[in-house]
Amino acid sequence: MKKKLVFLFIVCCLTLISCGIPIKPKEDTTTKKEELPTLNVTNNIQNEQSQVNSSLYTGEQLSKEEMTNLPFMAIIENSSSARPQSGLSEADLVYETMAEGGIPRFFALFQKNSPQKIGPIRSIRPYFISIAQEYSLPFAHCGGSNEALNSIKDNTSIKSINEIVNSSYFWRDTKRKAPHNLYTSSDKIRKFILDKNLQSNGASFLRFDDKFWDNPPLQTANEVSLKLNISYTTSYIYKNNKYIKNMDGKESFDANNNTPLAFTNIVVQKTPVKLQEDKLHLDITLVGSGDGYIFSKGKVKKIKWNKKSAESPTEIIDEQGNKLSLAKGNTIWHIIDKNIEPSFK
Template sequence: MVENKTIEIVKAFCRQNIWIILALVVLTLNIILVYVNFLAPSSPPPVVPAVPEPVVVEQAPEGMVRSSLIGEYIAEMSAARRPFAVMLDDFPSARPESGVSNADWVWETLVEGGVTRVMAVFQSADSATIGPVRSAREYFLPLASELNAIYVHSGGSPAALQQLATTKMLTNADEFANGSAFYRRANLVAPHNLFTSIEKLTTLSLAKKWNTPAEVSARQFSDDVPAGGEAAKTATIDFSLPSYRVTWRWDDVHGRYLRFVGGVEATDRENANKVGAATVVVELTKVAPAPRVNVPAAVSVSTVGEGDAWFFRNGKAFTGRWQKKSASSATAFLDANGQPFTFARGSVWVEVASASRKNVVSFSAE
């Protein structure tokens, strides 16, 4: 009886308040619709599997390969050719030198009396007149050896000639034994008038069967500038006398450093091209007196060993180290973290200077 009475009460309430109940139902439905359409969290979009980036394989131009010396494309035939490492005069009256604008790598250091000499390495160039050719020094031999180069010179120091006579690490293209590959210019004064050329040296190497495939340790090259470093629009190496002071000035237009020596811009005698380098390395090492008969102020330069280094590329200076474990091993050029330094693509010039000389290297942001 009680249950029936309750049901009757509910029915009576519904009849009396039907419009209120309907309004509440409609309101509730509207609230639900608004929430579903506007307030409820949206469903996450369907997960689309990531498409991997296509691997871009560098396509070398036909007949071209990346040079292990400069990181640029060169002719396959040039890359297969053993480099020529040519000793060049840097005496003020011998400037400007011939062929240096075509060199891939150049090493420069002291010989005697504060005079510097350079060893220019040629592989990518098919044609170039080179000179004045000068004599060998024993501490250049390990540098030529690491490139499997044909070492081109005219005579040399006693220590250099002794090593060349006994070593198997180098092919010795001495002018004294290979005169056909050299000539003298009558308009210049000896000993600053001995010249050769890529063509003559190539003919010599073919005749002597020296032109075995090159085995050159590749450096690391990149168009990307390494992180860090300091602004260095100019870099100066004070070897000795003012006439041998070298300054490198960054050229934004051509993206390389231009060489000045003794305050004069360096050019190539043959074509008036400016001498420059994409990367300049300053290798600090021991330079000690080396007494020699009739040769005052001769020096010995340690090119095997290790020491501090500076690297200049893209208008910036970077600190690092150099290491060369043996006469035949390649010089390792390392950044501040001990990793191989990344060179800019193009020619490289290595200045080997005394670590004990005060302010031997300096640079400026201007």
């Protein structure tokens, strides 16, 4: 009987071998297995996350909560009666240019921070609409010039948040006199964006690279001054890696928190600025090309700017045609007449 069982076992083994099914040998536990190379998945994920979580407007790393903040812009008055303004110290990017009567006006962009008081809010102009379209963002304002309001009416892609027809998203501060007392907040504007189902994904042509500004050959610029007309001068002093803003000889600060207005970068864009036929409103050329400056980390670089069409981004290059980057941080962007020259030392 035992002989028959042994014979059957041998037959089965021969059958399996003939069918191509190998018999697995016993593993040699004395031999160390070969270790295959592995990818550092964690580091790759972190690198991808760091790129994804970089602010479009400052180049800085944002928290998950900050990344979910809907970006928007707001027109903020800059007459002497409007100072100190609220919210400017928390803006990622602030444009400053002239409006009527030689009075400057700010156009501020917010994402990272969420100030609970922003203003005073004032009216829109066509050149501010062009800037908002460049970033593809909604903007808060109160009325505007006829030209600007007609553009908003005729172009549904313009994301206007006009207080005149949306007053519940704004309020008047009784401690200030009209028209210098209209305010809004990040919460109210973001609620409007959600209520009206506006797109606020944002876009940006800005580039950021700290290494460029560590280049020793760049000319020093620790003090910058812009005399923009007979009634308004603004200047900056570089201190603690920021340019501290002064207006008409007085240090500027935010009414919300008494924080000085301070910026990592100052961009100066020179372009034709002309009075319209009504001798009141301005035409500011934003399509075309011109000269300018970037001030950052106590240094200065001459620039050229180009904008091919109303829909295209503004390109910042050096005199050799190389694209330029800002240092990581907030920026104030001056748009001034081509005949004005900033002084610095």
